[in-house]
Amino acid sequence: MTPDVLAALQAAQVAKRPVALLTRLSDGEQCLWPDKALPGALAETAQAALRDDAAQNVTLDGEAWFVHPHNPPLRMIVVGAVHIAQALVPMAQTTGFAVTVVDPRRAWATADRFPGITLVHEWTDDAMVVLAPDSRTAVVTLTHDPKLDDPALDVALKSDAFYIGALGSRRTHAKRVARLAELGHAEAAMGRIHAPVGLNIAAVTASEIALSILAEVVAARRGAALGGPAPLRPRPPRHDLRAYPAGRGARRRPRTYHPAAGPRAEEGHGAGPGGDRRAAAGRPWQRHRRPARAPATCRRMRPRTAWPMR
Missing domain, CATH: 3.10.330 (Vcp-like ATPase; Chain A, domain 2)
Structure with a gap:
């Protein structure tokens, strides 16, 4: 060289x-x-x-x-030292990102909550200008507070950050877009914001939301084409027994009765003497049914759904 x-x-x-x-x-x-x-x-x-x-x-x-x-090192700028950030930061470090947490609220951004992480307590727009996001930087805003998120997004949209994500619902993001439009950002530029942030994996807990965010960041970096949810397979009608496979666990065929069993077999009784369980043909066309229990007449008696011990 x-x-x-x-x-x-x-x-x-x-x-x-x-x-x-x-x-x-x-x-x-x-x-x-x-x-x-x-x-x-x-x-x-x-x-x-x-x-x-x-x-x-x-x-x-x-x-x-x-x-x-x-290439420059991968970086992730997390705006907001919230519970989701506590779960996201170690995941991002494992993936190879150098993480910086920005939050002017010193009670939230502490070394006890984020050990070994670079913490910036400046206001979000000033911190973003100093950090200068580039094409190897992902920016994630998690405060859900316009006073902190909007200034950071304003600077991020003017940078070459490969990923920009913001926490919030679609209604919240619609209001956010209106505020950013007043700051002079075009609709195409605001389309870079991933909101609601993260992949749609029905995440509920902070760790699950952090996982969905990191997955979307990696997908954006690798240029993965993320498709929509897989369509549900239409379930056949309940009466269409041919749609269900035979064998163990399959639906049972509808109960049929042999013609020689007589009219009482249709009423749930056998055709033999004394109400035998089998039909006159000698085959178990009709399973034995336990007779319905008489209604309880005392409060101390067992519920109707309980059968007496034998």
């Missing part, structure tokens, strides 16, 4: 600017993209390496190249 290429690479790392280092394997010549213009196919390969954050080998026009991406 020449001193000029090394100096340019170090300057890009200090400025937290993503660059790709391309090395021609035949003679060792190196260059940085996008600092240097490259042919279309080679530039697309460098862009894909930066997007996927993975090195690649490519051969173009008979020349073998090694593409090494140098």
